[in-house]
């Protein structure tokens with residue numbers, strides 16, 4: 030069951046709607062803006078492990094970029110890595126993965142996500158596009174390699190180099206995150 034509430038129009042556009050799916054997660058669905066004028070909706074799933082204000086800023090920037098009004102026909106679904114399921118992955122067309130670097134690797138939470146979804150999604154999601162954003166204090170190379178190894182196993186297709194930030198993200202870093210979200214969503218929209 031999905032709940033719908035009207036939202037005020039943004040920048041003079043017609044009203045959009047905010048929805049929550051059965052799990053209570055918010056879904057932003059631009060297809061509901063101007064029904065009948067757009068093609069089929071594609072779904073971009075953001076799976077992220079957000080453990081600090083820095084990571085939250087990066088996640089919000091990625092999500093804002095992916096949700097920009099300029100892109101139509103893409104709905105954004107976000108899941109914390111510890112809550113994301115194989116059903117979420119199967120239902121999406123494209124993935125954005127966010128993680129801190131922990132002890133030279135991706136977070137245990139994102140690893141747990143992959144451990145859970147790997148076999149249930151292996152066949153059905155081969156060839157699907159993905160990109161990633163990571164934050165570490167100094168060296169993210171092990172975590173970048175881990176994401177590459179796991180997604181190679183899944184046969185996901187990397188559509189953008191990962192955004193890797195260290196230390197304070199700053200304006201430029203957050204802009205990189207926004208661009209990542211916007212570019213991946215725009216490519217998905219086609």
Ligand SMILES: Cc1cc2nc3c(=O)[nH]c(=O)nc-3n(C[C@H](O)[C@H](O)[C@H](O)COP(=O)(O)O)c2cc1C
Nearest residue numbers: 081083084129130131132133164165166167168169
């Ligand atoms: C247990 C632990 C291990 C970490 N290991 C690494 C590491 O191997 N490489 C690195 O660059 N940063 C490492 N970090 C730093 C985290 O990546 C960083 O705290 C996280 O990205 C959030 O950034 P913030 O603390 O500046 O908000 C580690 C942090 C923790 C808590």
